[in-house]
Amino acid sequence: MRQPLESFFKPRSVAIIGASSIRHKAGNDVIQNIIANNYSGEIYPVNPKGGEILGYKVYPSAGDLPPGIDLAVIILPAKLNPQAVRDCAAKGIKAMVIAAGGFSEVDGEGQLLQAELERAIKETGIRVLGPNTSGHTSTPFNFTSSFFPLGRIPRGHISYIAQTGNFATHTMRYIATVENFGVARVVGLGNKIDIDENDVLEYYASDPETKAIFVYLESLKRPQRFIEIARKTTRHKPIIMLKGGSTADGSRAAGAHTAALASDDRIIEGALKKAGIVRIYKYSHLILAAKGLSAMPLPRGSRVSFLAPSGAMLVSMTDMCRKFWNLEVPTLEEKSRKRLQEISPPYIRMRNPVDIWPSAMVHGIDFAYQEGMEAVLSDPNIDAVVTILMITDETGIPDLQRIVDVVRKYPEKPVYVTFSAEKKHMETAREFLETRGVPTFPMIEEPFEVLSILAQCRKYMDRP
């Protein structure tokens, strides 16, 4: 008996209802995407015109399909979907992705149509993702149902649950072209007519390909069960969530303090805390924190060291660690401090965080950063390190391989790099480091913001 969502994430065969031979049409782009991802299963395009699309035989209708196909991706105008669902179900297809919008999210007529679709689903007993979804992705199975041209989707261990079409469209394009990390599973929930965030979360929780779960939701379909599933999951996998939008305040009993204070947002905040979900508020953190987790481990604690070429950076970041990021900037053990002192001129008293400029000026940029990073990474009081890399022609270009080597010596401690550098060196460093598993961030606060999020994930994971 297959797991209910197995046919979505590991479809051995897929029918494309509404396939098209015309380039740039959704019914064509979806097939292009599937091919581009090296899918090794069977593809069955369906279109009344028949013929051939991209080398695949086209069936004139769902009724002409062979039995036993795992998944149908339906790209048809809204009102044709209820019948399409019935036709596919009659052929034994048990899982469907419905792309069309124009259901309950638009107007009253759309609501009626959604109700009709619901009836079709109930009568046939099939599982449906959508409607109004831009699709889903499963890189370990080389599959996607996205109809936005994406090409080969980079594979990794981060999985997304999204109540938005973004992650199957332009956001995935961004990740694929700008970032150097990959995804495992991505689901755009659409209108959640059947499959909801709970179903997907349960799948991700026991999915060995998923090491961290990122969620964007505006509403919860079955809130209490969501919290239950998440609470169990966050003991071994981080869940990071952006809760979008403010819901309308429900009517509350008058007269009680508790009622007056219980705004939706406060209650949701408490529920997410109970669940061990780390709540984020910045949209970009859905990408940045994923980047931080993709190649580096979760920090073991909140104790941070950082190296910067400027006293102002040290002061500002330390302030922020204490005021906003809930990160400790601890004293180093004497052995590490002595080492930092050894590599620096005597006029500066070395400590945490590390002013690496004097050492760089006396011993060179290479030596300074490598030895400085080694000193703090080897300190048992430190859980994570941020390196603010200064790279200009005048001050020197560090040997990036040596930085990678130092980082690799301490695989249980995340190291992030950010820059104070000129453009060409920054881009070179970024490319070099990221392709070797060291995440870099363009803005100096970003690695700390990410560590703040991940340190909280660790706190939840370590709950008694």
Added chain:
Amino acid sequence: MTKEIDDIINKARSRNRQTLSEYESARLMTSQGIPMAKGILAQNFANVKNAADEIGYPVVLKACSPEVSHKTESGLVAVNLGNEADLAAAFQKINKAYPVEQGGFLVQEMVKGERELVIGMIRDPQFGPCVMFGLGGIFTEIRGDVTFRPAPLSESDAREMIGEIKGRKILDAVRGLPAVDLDSLILCLLATSRIGLEHEEIQAVDVNPMIVQGSQPIGVDALVILR
């Protein structure tokens, strides 16, 4: 334990009431193990006087009726009454100010403490019964230093809640005061969680304030709203 709560609730329902009186609410809390100030309900001055003798001065005197709320603002509460003369004067005042025909008087032990907390429960349409904890007193809503968790609560949930309020340092040994007994506080939160889970007829609960006397939190006012 729960039978007593059921009786109190059924009695209120049979009279079409949506709120319990302070006395009834306090009894409900006590039956669940939440420490409340000792209180005796009395109908006339003779009984009030006997109640004060039984509890021991100083006492608090309040108008007590399901129809009466916002007692402080309406001059229906007199605190720290040290002797019979003060009690009598307070009784006169409250009697005169009493807004409804029928009602009782609650004679309560005077609980003294500088720190005021709040514990509550609200039945949320999405998450079901949720427990609230935070800084209490008359400025509870203005300060808004409270936190919520959906029931059921574990001990570690309760511990996390307590550590989460902005004013958490107030629970430490500060300004010559002893640290608040956190185990006692945790038990109160767990009890509140149980009330929400076991009594679907209850929509909301307030215990405000819980005055910390020495190290012990003791509720001196309670409100229960039915669905």
